[in-house]
Amino acid sequence: ADTISYYQVKAQKSNWGFVGGWWPYKSKYLSWIANLTNGWIYGNGKWPSPFFRGPINEPEVKKVFSGSLICPNVMEPFAIEHGFDLNERSFKTMACGSMALVQKNGAAQYVFGKSVDYFSSEVELNEKMKYYLSHDSEREKLAQKGQKLILDKHTYIHRVQKWLTQ
DSSP: OOOOOOOOOOOOEEEOOOOOEOOOOHHHGGGGGGGGEEEEEESSSSSTTTOOOOOHHHHHHHHHOOOOOOEEEEEOHHHHHHHOOOTTHHHHHHTTTTTTEEEOHHHHHHHHGGGGGEESSHHHHHHHHHHHHHHHHHHHHHHHHHHHHHHHHHHHHHHHHHHHOO
């Protein structure tokens, strides 16, 4: 994670937040959590959601992630099919102190382990969002574990150090 740009800040609170461009596969998942009030979607495209707030400037993204209790992360379809890719969203959300709820794939499970929770379907995403929004202690523990994992092992500084020593 780019911890120079993504770190926890004081921000307006919401139950959940998502930053990303509109694609049908993302919309399919996020429409299932539309019944959970007090959420935000920022990004490009025209999200068909009452929670869509429009485009966002990069410096403001950390406020969305820091202010969101949970940040769902919908993966690219090829990442699910082949299980070997991660997008940067989970790293950013955890660096900002939010609980990451990540679409299950092999790469995410390998890198994040038990520092996040996973979902495999739209229904499971909705159920887990409801669960964690009503179980503050469990959600906060996962958010802390995720942030610690990122700050201890997954910053850009860690990546550069690894390249220089290999």
